[in-house]
Amino acid sequence: MYPNTSLLIGGKWTDAANGATLPVMNPATELEIGRVAHASKEDLDQALEHVASAFAVWRKTTARERARLLHAAADNLRARVEAIAPILTMEQGKPLAEARSELTNASDVIRWFAEEGIRAYGRLIPPRNPDTYQMVVKEPVGPVAAFTPWNYPVAQAIRKMSAALAAGCTVILKAAEEAPASCAAMVKAFTDAGFPDGAINLVYGNPGEISEYLIPHPTIRKVSFTGSTPVGKQLTALAGQHMKRVTMELGGHAPAIVCADADPESSVSMLAAHKFHNAGQVCIAPTRLLVEEPAFDGFVEGFVTAAKSVEVGDGLLPQTQMGPLANARRIDAMERLIGDAVDKGGKLLTGGRRIGNKGNFFEPTVLTDVPPSAAIMNEEPFGPVAVINRFRGLDEAVAEANRLSFGLAAYAFTRSQRTAALLAAEVETGMISINEYGLAYPEVPFNGVKDSGYGSEGGTEALETYQNIKFVSQTHR
Numbered sequence: 006m007y008p009n010t011s012l013l014i015g016g017k018w019t020d021a022a023n024g025a026t027l028p029v030m031n032p033a034t035e036l037e038i039g040r041v042a043h044a045s046k047e048d049l050d051q052a053l054e055h056v057a058s059a060f061a062v063w064r065k066t067t068a069r070e071r072a073r074l075l076h077a078a079a080d081n082l083r084a085r086v087e088a089i090a091p092i093l094t095m096e097q098g099k100p101l102a103e104a105r106s107e108l109t110n111a112s113d114v115i116r117w118f119a120e121e122g123i124r125a126y127g128r129l130i131p132p133r134n135p136d137t138y139q140m141v142v143k144e145p146v147g148p149v150a151a152f153t154p155w156n157y158p159v160a161q162a163i164r165k166m167s168a169a170l171a172a173g174c175t176v177i178l179k180a181a182e183e184a185p186a187s188c189a190a191m192v193k194a195f196t197d198a199g200f201p202d203g204a205i206n207l208v209y210g211n212p213g214e215i216s217e218y219l220i221p222h223p224t225i226r227k228v229s230f231t232g233s234t235p236v237g238k239q240l241t242a243l244a245g246q247h248m249k250r251v252t253m254e255l256g257g258h259a260p261a262i263v264c265a266d267a268d269p270e271s272s273v274s275m276l277a278a279h280k281f282h283n284a285g286q287v288c289i290a291p292t293r294l295l296v297e298e299p300a301f302d303g304f305v306e307g308f309v310t311a312a313k314s315v316e317v318g319d320g321l322l323p324q325t326q327m328g329p330l331a332n333a334r335r336i337d338a339m340e341r342l343i344g345d346a347v348d349k350g351g352k353l354l355t356g357g358r359r360i361g362n363k364g365n366f367f368e369p370t371v372l373t374d375v376p377p378s379a380a381i382m383n384e385e386p387f388g389p390v391a392v393i394n395r396f397r398g399l400d401e402a403v404a405e406a407n408r409l410s411f412g413l414a415a416y417a418f419t420r421s422q423r424t425a426a427l428l429a430a431e432v433e434t435g436m437i438s439i440n441e442y443g444l445a446y447p448e449v450p451f452n453g454v455k456d457s458g459y460g461s462e463g464g465t466e467a468l469e470t471y472q473n474i475k476f477v478s479q480t481h482r
């Protein structure tokens with residue numbers, strides 16, 4: 006039932022030139038379920054040739070025709086949700102319901118960028134001479150190298166591909182080796198829609214070798230990466246040496262500030278749902294839950310009850326609410342971070358251990374009163390562990406929220422309009438959602454500040470990251 010994954014180069018699905026493959030494991034069973042082709046330099050050279058020749062065609066394709074093809078890809082993807090969702094669950098671990106919603110949301114992302122591409126207007130600037138036109142024209146930046154991770158194998162890739170293609174760019178996508186087949190099935194929805202050969206190329210292999218080869222290559226004009234901050238900094242430095250445009254969607258460590266006047270039920274239920282979604286392997290997951298002293302005990306009690314009620318199991322089972330962690334590295338990281346937090350004086354209220362000895366299952370975990378010196382207060386946990394600390398006064402909450410070099414997402418809960426406005430202004434973050442969980446829709450910007458990266462992955466801002474600005478001045482004589 007689980008397919009092996011090929012490379013897509015110049016419109017052809019193919020094995021690696023040297024026949025190399027990597028294993029794909031099911032994180033719920035730790036069994037090998039398939040293989041993924043491992044690209045060599047020869048394959049990358051082919052992909053570079055095709056992405057360049059396709060760009061010559063695609064950049065001249067009208068925005069309306071690009072939109073027609075993007076809508077056809079969205080239709081294909083939507084029609085295949087039930088077929089692709091189990092593949093995504095088997096390779097990544099998430100429950101089937103989350104896999105389905107990742108795929109349906111992906112088709113919405115395609116549609117949004119399809120329409121926005123039609124509206125990529127330029128500008129006329131009033132001239133200094135009545136016979137002159139001064140025009141600002143938007144052009145596609147060129148072939149893109151995109152690198153996407155394993156936590157949302159489809160969603161991470163679709164944001165980059167849809168925006169790039171809508172803008173008139175062509176793409177070499179280096180997707181996640183650990184969860185390759187759902188992404189390949191998503192890409193097939195595009196090739197079946199009739200995109201020109203080479204407009205989308207899909208490769209897997211050694212991430213470091215591929216990025217080192219593609220980023221400096223003269224064909225590539227833009228780099229887009231989603232992953233950890235250390236890798237993002239390394240790739241940005243390399244791109245800088247070759248003056249390539251970059252979008253970096255990197256790590257987060259989201260503060261969630263719960264004020265004493267917040268609605269106690271909705272703050273608990275929203276934060277618990279989003280903490281354990283995708284087993285916490287989400288860059289915008291709430292991580293440091295900062296609760297104002299008078300509300301602390303009630304919030305903790307409600308949150309622990311919610312954590313204990315999460316049904317953990319194989320994502321293919323209908324009752325499962327949280328699947329296994331996507332790889333064994335995350336189990337090691339959870340054990341290290343929780344052990345360190347407890348050693349430093351934090352209280353472990355529930356969870357804290359791996360479940361069983363087969364599959365990467367981990368208990369939904371709640372820690373409280375963790376000192377800022379603990380590793381988990383400084384390092385992105387990327388797993389199902391919530392830290393709940395108390396604060397007295399908004400200044401203390403804002404200082405803690407801004408203490409880290411991350412600045413991706415933040416959350417706040419309060420009934421006071423004045424407090425909401427203050428937090429929206431003072432928290433150093435790319436996105437803040439107040440009294441709701443309203444991030445990551447296709448039409449809104451998705452971006453970080455500080456070490457969380459730069460360049461948006463949503464909204465019109467995302468399309469602009471794939472466009473060059475050209476100024477044209479023309480006088481009629």
Ligand code: NAD
Pocket residue numbers: 152153154155156181182212213214216217231232233234236240254255256257287288334385386387
């Ligand atoms: P990692 O940092 O090695 O890898 C993260 C991603 O970057 C993977 O998809 C990997 O293939 C890719 N990558 C790594 N080195 C690369 C290189 N030189 N060139 C191109 N791509 C490269 O480690 P990991 O164990 O997979 O994840 C660890 C941490 O990464 C997580 O704890 C989390 O903080 C972060 N992460 C963030 C996101 C996100 O959505 N922002 C997604 C996955 C991982």
